[in-house]
Amino acid sequence: MPPRQSKRKATKTGDSTPSKLPHLDNIRSASSKAASKKNDNVDEFFRTYANSLSDMIEPEGVERLCSDLNLDPTDVKVLMLAWKMKAEKQGYFTQDEWQRGLKALKVDTINKLKKSLPGLEKEVLKPDNFEDFYLYAFRYSLIEDKQKCIDIETACILLDIVLGSQFQIHVDLFKEFLQAQRDYKVINMDQWVNFYRFCKEIRFSDFEDYDASQAWPLILDNFVDWMKEKTSQC
Amino acid sequence: MSTHHLIVELTEGWEHMQNGIAKLQRILEGEPEAQFSSEEYMILYTTIYNMCTQKPPHDYSQQLYDKYKDAFVEYIHIRVLPSLREKHDEFMLRELVKRWANHKMMVRWLSRFFHYLDRYFISRRSLPSLNDVGLTCFKDMVYNEVKGQVKDAVILMVDKEREGVQIDRALLNKVIDIFVEIGMGHMQCYENDFEEPLLVSSSGYYSQKASVWIVEDSCPDYMLKAEDCLKKEKDRVDHYLHSSSEIRLLEKVQHELLVVYTSQLLDKENSGCRVLLTHDKVEDLSRMYRLYHKISKGLDPVANMFKEHVKAEGMVLVQLADDAASSKAETGGGSQEHVFVRKVIELHDKYMGYVTGCFSNNTLFHKALKEAFEVFCNKVVAASSSAELLASYCDNILRKGSNEKLSDEVIEETLDKVVKLLAYISDKDLFGEFYRKKLSRRLLFDRSGSDDHERLIITKLKQQCGGQFTSKMEGMVNDLTLAKENHNHFQEYLSINPAASPGIDLTVTVLTTGYWPSYKSSDLNLPEEMVKCVEVFKEFYKTRTKHRKLTWIYSLGTCNISGKFEPKTIELMVSTFQAAVLLLFNTSDRLSYSEIQAQLNLSDDDVVRLLQSLSCAKYKILIKEPSNRTVTSSDYFSFNSKFTDRMRRIRVPLPPVDERKKVVEDVDKDRRYAIDASIVRIMKSRKTLSHQQLVTECVEQLSRMFKPDFKMIKKRIEDLITRDYLERDKENPNLFKYLA
Numbered sequence: 001m002p003p004r005q006s007k008r009k010a011t012k013t014g015d016s017t018p019s020k021l022p023h024l025d026n027i028r029s030a031s032s033k034a035a036s037k038k039n040d041n042v043d044e045f046f047r048t049y050a051n052s053l054s055d056m057i058e059p060e061g062v063e064r065l066c067s068d069l070n071l072d073p074t075d076v077k078v079l080m081l082a083w084k085m086k087a088e089k090q091g092y093f094t095q096d097e098w099q100r101g102l103k104a105l106k107v108d109t110i111n112k113l114k115k116s117l118p119g120l121e122k123e124v125l126k127p128d129n130f131e132d133f134y135l136y137a138f139r140y141s142l143i144e145d146k147q148k149c150i151d152i153e154t155a156c157i158l159l160d161i162v163l164g165s166q167f168q169i170h171v172d173l174f175k176e177f178l179q180a181q182r183d184y185k186v187i188n189m190d191q192w193v194n195f196y197r198f199c200k201e202i203r204f205s206d207f208e209d210y211d212a213s214q215a216w217p218l219i220l221d222n223f224v225d226w227m228k229e230k231t232s233q234c
Numbered sequence: 235m236s237t238h239h240l241i242v243e244l245t246e247g248w249e250h251m252q253n254g255i256a257k258l259q260r261i262l263e264g265e266p267e268a269q270f271s272s273e274e275y276m277i278l279y280t281t282i283y284n285m286c287t288q289k290p291p292h293d294y295s296q297q298l299y300d301k302y303k304d305a306f307v308e309y310i311h312i313r314v315l316p317s318l319r320e321k322h323d324e325f326m327l328r329e330l331v332k333r334w335a336n337h338k339m340m341v342r343w344l345s346r347f348f349h350y351l352d353r354y355f356i357s358r359r360s361l362p363s364l365n366d367v368g369l370t371c372f373k374d375m376v377y378n379e380v381k382g383q384v385k386d387a388v389i390l391m392v393d394k395e396r397e398g399v400q401i402d403r404a405l406l407n408k409v410i411d412i413f414v415e416i417g418m419g420h421m422q423c424y425e426n427d428f429e430e431p432l433l434v435s436s437s438g439y440y441s442q443k444a445s446v447w448i449v450e451d452s453c454p455d456y457m458l459k460a461e462d463c464l465k466k467e468k469d470r471v472d473h474y475l476h477s478s479s480e481i482r483l484l485e486k487v488q489h490e491l492l493v494v495y496t497s498q499l500l501d502k503e504n505s506g507c508r509v510l511l512t513h514d515k516v517e518d519l520s521r522m523y524r525l526y527h528k529i530s531k532g533l534d535p536v537a538n539m540f541k542e543h544v545k546a547e548g549m550v551l552v553q554l555a556d557d558a559a560s561s562k563a564e565t566g567g568g569s570q571e572h573v574f575v576r577k578v579i580e581l582h583d584k585y586m587g588y589v590t591g592c593f594s595n596n597t598l599f600h601k602a603l604k605e606a607f608e609v610f611c612n613k614v615v616a617a618s619s620s621a622e623l624l625a626s627y628c629d630n631i632l633r634k635g636s637n638e639k640l641s642d643e644v645i646e647e648t649l650d651k652v653v654k655l656l657a658y659i660s661d662k663d664l665f666g667e668f669y670r671k672k673l674s675r676r677l678l679f680d681r682s683g684s685d686d687h688e689r690l691i692i693t694k695l696k697q698q699c700g701g702q703f704t705s706k707m708e709g710m711v712n713d714l715t716l717a718k719e720n721h722n723h724f725q726e727y728l729s730i731n732p733a734a735s736p737g738i739d740l741t742v743t744v745l746t747t748g749y750w751p752s753y754k755s756s757d758l759n760l761p762e763e764m765v766k767c768v769e770v771f772k773e774f775y776k777t778r779t780k781h782r783k784l785t786w787i788y789s790l791g792t793c794n795i796s797g798k799f800e801p802k803t804i805e806l807m808v809s810t811f812q813a814a815v816l817l818l819f820n821t822s823d824r825l826s827y828s829e830i831q832a833q834l835n836l837s838d839d840d841v842v843r844l845l846q847s848l849s850c851a852k853y854k855i856l857i858k859e860p861s862n863r864t865v866t867s868s869d870y871f872s873f874n875s876k877f878t879d880r881m882r883r884i885r886v887p888l889p890p891v892d893e894r895k896k897v898v899e900d901v902d903k904d905r906r907y908a909i910d911a912s913i914v915r916i917m918k919s920r921k922t923l924s925h926q927q928l929v930t931e932c933v934e935q936l937s938r939m940f941k942p943d944f945k946m947i948k949k950r951i952e953d954l955i956t957r958d959y960l961e962r963d964k965e966n967p968n969l970f971k972y973l974a
Contacts, residue, residue, distance in 0.1 A: 148956055148958075149956060188952065188955060188956040190952070190955045190956075190961075190962055191952065193962075194962075194967065197967060212944075213926065213944075214925065214968060215924075215925030215951075215962070215967060215968045215969075215970070217948070217951075217952050218945055218948035218949050218951075218952055219952070221945070221948065
């Protein structure tokens, strides 16, 4: 069967800005001056990194931003920032995204941004947000048009970044498994999502409560088999 | 009747009645006395009538009703009870039978004398009828006193009979009748006072017997005894017990003899069920079936042992075939597999015989046989699946000049059995694929023994596995018929257009791509002579049909070529590939491996195989340098002009490529599509479904063709999720949703 035309674009984050109620607009107009001042600062901040031709922050700009923030580009905080901005394309920030993110963080300079990062991290790690963030990380890694899966190599890196701090042992073993097995070359979103559920729900490391007759993706069945064999050999 | 008759006083009237009663008693006691004349009877009746029809206070109905009963009480007291009390056991029984008969007679007579009471007095007041009063007297006074003794005496006699002593069955029959009759239409007396104690004592009797027999006797002997006991008990019921006791009594006996010792009996060392099966003790097995089929769930353990036995026998065949295959590996004996299939068929015949014979076609045993065969028929036998073995067995039978010379009937019968065996194999799709491979070889190389047989087995397969399963096979057989017609048209075409003739006899078999196994079409550089042939046929084909594309499968072609060897010319029957190699030597005497390969434009595998068949096998038409048995890319080849053979015509065989791997791969691929299609079909109609339900339904849908592996289904689900046919429910990860 041929792959289907992507039928679900609805999951994209580009929701139209909610139409504001008119009277709210009036109330706001009082403080609109201050707000627009802030807007100006955010935009100026944006232009510091943006490519003037494309009017976007491009990979080179992102790199600059990272070094100004004293962050490695693979640092999870960069991904968190992208999540906050709801950035769609890896390595790029549009002006809208930039405004969305920075306004939400209430910052308009590099120093304020730097200071807001620990708070952002705390926010992301709240369970409700984290699930969304985890999913976002996968979607953010889909670079090509109509790409639905990420290759094993990317998946391993991404897992390290996103889940490494919470489930280090799980991630390390799963990575080892992914490198060792031959059945899968790519990971789809369902497998990705279910690995997180697996980390949360299944007792490590005897997997006694893992039931392969449940709807777990096969890749996790294989992982558990592989783990059991590994431990029995020890 | 006079209207002014005198009043009859009670004392006066009763005295008269008493005389009558005394006479009756004398008759009953057997004392010399004449029978009642009708006059006497009429006077007695009239006396009662008169006394009952007088106006109060002279209506003596109530008094007479009481006195009627008193007459019985008195008689029983004075006569019946004393005579019973002085007798015991069988004698007491005889006396009782006699007394009961007398009593019934007395009741009959007296109730006739007093009949007028019944008609008005009794019915108006709803009192017990005269008959009932009479019988109740006996029940209250006699029966209740002696019933315990009677029951004991009867059971004693029954036990005696069980031990083989002859007893007076007629007597017992009469005694049992008393138990029934005394109930006056109800069975409580019989059931409570006699049957229940009899059942208890019978249980005790057989329990004791069984405990001894089970230790001393072999299983067949025990069963013989049990069957005999049951037969005799039934006989007992028929002769002197009430028929309602049959079920209950036999149940008790069965329980003690069979149910209690089921496992001990069936598992008996050296004589239990498995041993009987091993030694084909058909009669004993039939007996076992007869005994246990009456018991609820009684056959379960027997069927289970049968299943285990058949399974074990089957596994022995698998093991034998494995051993034979590994020991014969060097000699390359292929017929070993056919031996296996034949033995499995024999095994099936044998045990199907048991099911229909010993086990009366019982469904439980059909199921057991099926389950047993399913186990070992799905094992890997001698490194092949039994689906493959079965297909090649069919091939062996259907092929022209097969090793076995069989009559038409035997062939038909065998094919029938093979198809039956297929029912036990879960990889029916694999069988189908192998079968088509073999069928294609039979059809294309004209090796099929009989068109009728080919069609016959396809019909049988169709009946069993459905039309979808055989549609391609049917297509193949039909294709060949069409191809023959087509060839005739081609001949006509050539005779009309002699200019077009390629100068070589050419037969082209046009097939429908979809029906046949997929063949790889190779880019063989065809010899010039043959290129012409192809062109001619293409021209012809264009006149016959449009919009059809011809793909040439040279690997399936055969050629007859004349080899002009120095000793004599020999006709060589070779494949098109082989012919292409040989024709190269028309222009060169000596060619290197790489030259040959370059000119043919074939893969290394093919070239090696071809050269091997022409230079290293039975007929060395080419001379290889260096001369050894394996072809390498540095070898040189030249035409062996000295070659000769005693035949004028020889077939130079080309070993076929081992296609097993490809077949298995093809089947695997088809299965992936089948599972995908099944899942999508299910989800399309159900929209939302739990994982377990989805898997179950999928397995069910596909089980006609093969048994899908759970992992495979899961893998397909993963894949369908990636391709956006399905998604997992956000709340419940065990639930899948169809994405329309």
